[in-house]
Amino acid sequence: MKRLIILCDGMADYPVKSLGGRTPLMAARTPNMDRLAREGASGLFNTIPADLPAGSEVANLSVMGYDPRENFCQRGVLEAASLGVELSDSQLALRCNLIWAKDSKIASHSGGDLSHEAGAEIIRLLNDKLGGNGIRFYQGVHYRHLLVIDGGDSHIECRPPHDYIGKEIAALKVTARGERGEKTAGIINKLIADSAAVLAALPLNREKAAPGEKRPTLIWPWAAGEKPRMKTIKELTGLDGAVITAVDLIKGLGIYAGMKVIEVEGATGNSHTNYEGKAAAALEALKKYDYVYLHVEAADEASHDGDLALKIKVIEDLDSRLVAAILKGVEEAKTDIRIALLPDHPTPVETRIHVKDPVPVVLWGSGVTADAVLEYNEAEAGKGGLGLMDQKAFFNNFFGKNRS
Ligand SMILES: [Zn+2]
Known part of the structure; x- marks a missing residue:
């Protein structure tokens, strides 16, 4: 079975007054994400432990498969890896x-x-x-x-x-x-x-x-x-992995995790990113790798800019240009696959900074039993069959085995 994570950085949010108390995810038109929820299992995921900073480096480490308490590494070493600077232990x-x-x-x-x-x-x-x-x-x-x-x-x-x-x-x-x-x-x-x-x-x-x-x-x-001493994803899960991202921090994580970092032309890290190109790169990578981590930064940037209209547009683009293309691709190829769709952390558009609240997750595909949830958003995910997960529970649900 193939495994794909679709990570929409900073997509989760709080209820917004001007949206009548809805979140941007609730206000956006997202038929494809809702389809995943309808056919899959939903839940909430605490990606950031209380004693660690609310950073993308912590949250993505959690989602990727690592216990962030054991493997937390600072931005400097991650960016060093992404720049191709090899560090010695000292x-x-x-x-x-x-x-x-x-x-x-x-x-x-x-x-x-x-x-x-x-x-x-x-x-x-x-x-x-x-x-x-x-x-x-x-x-x-x-x-x-x-x-x-x-x-x-x-x-x-x-x-x-x-x-x-x-x-x-x-x-x-x-x-x-x-x-x-x-x-x-x-x-x-x-x-x-x-x-x-x-x-x-x-x-x-x-x-x-x-x-x-x-x-x-x-x-x-x-x-x-200092240079982290992490197990590779292969050691952790038995799977060969690949990462697709425009962000140095996530590239660095992928390098230390022993995953192939795949570059996509026109992937910018903002709302002008090449959504179709990233979807196509993920589908291509799935032919060769058993585990693909697809990271899209755009919703986080819109949130940091406090731009509500842009955040809703980014979410709708993620749905219609990325998720739709991936579903079409895996269905046409009849890929045996399990997909997880989630943000790493909420970045509320009104406060513009990362917070540690649990994020909405949906699991879809091979071996996933549908629950009663019909839509993908912060409130509905909390009613799903996966419940409130810590890092280990998410790992077990997604990889279908216990983390050693
Ligand atoms: Zn983030």
Whole structure:
């Protein structure tokens, strides 16, 4: 039997007043998702344990098949994997933002969407002036880069810059969690301080900026972590897996999980994504792999932008352009398959941030017995035959076996 997860990032929501108390999922026209609910079994899934952050890295780890408490890894190492940077056991990786600092405060967590060439020049300069002695910067995308420290220790607390916009930088120093982290905290604080002069010398920072124009004036490393020691999906489930996503974080998870990462042309991570291309890639991947993890970011982006109309449109596109195409494909090919459709976490469009509430799940296909639920949404899923699942229960229902 083949297995497919259709992961619609941030799709679940809370009731919205302007929708008469319905959620975007309830308000959107979703005949194909509703068909899955009608013919399949529904439930709720607690993807994020209470003591872990409400992040996509935690929630997707859960859905993919891992106990997030045992396998939680920081964004830095996941993005390192996605950039093709192989870490040794003694290296520490951190996401390194280029931020905009102004009047000794964080003005933005982003120094702007830099071109590839501008980013390459900045990373070359940072390595030239601040690198060496086990410190190296790697280029990522726009303002999102990577810092690797040989022998760095993860017993440190860094402040995610998006959580501290408008705050005094002097109060946001990296701190050590115990003696072990002291040296590393000191190294990072010095790098941040020294980066101000390095970046001030950039031609683009010497030009006069329009008011409110973001520019890269400081580095800001955060999300420090060491290479995870995860079992592969093959070891965990016995299945060969593939991941389809536009998001670096999910690509990184797939790489550490030993899954094939499949790139789709026109997959953007937003509402302009190539839904048809992703559906076609999933159907193609199912011919070769027994387990395919199809991740679509668009609903989460619409939620972060607080755009209710766009969120509803994204959900309707997911239904009519992605789910419909997949159902048509597997039925035409008479594929023996079990499909799970779910978000990783809710991202309520009114509050714009991830929350930990359980997400609605529907299982459909081979070996799944239909329950009485007729529609796919947050409220109906709670009445389904699968009940409220933790990570282990979801794993057992989806893979049909106990996680070792
Ligand atoms: Zn997410």
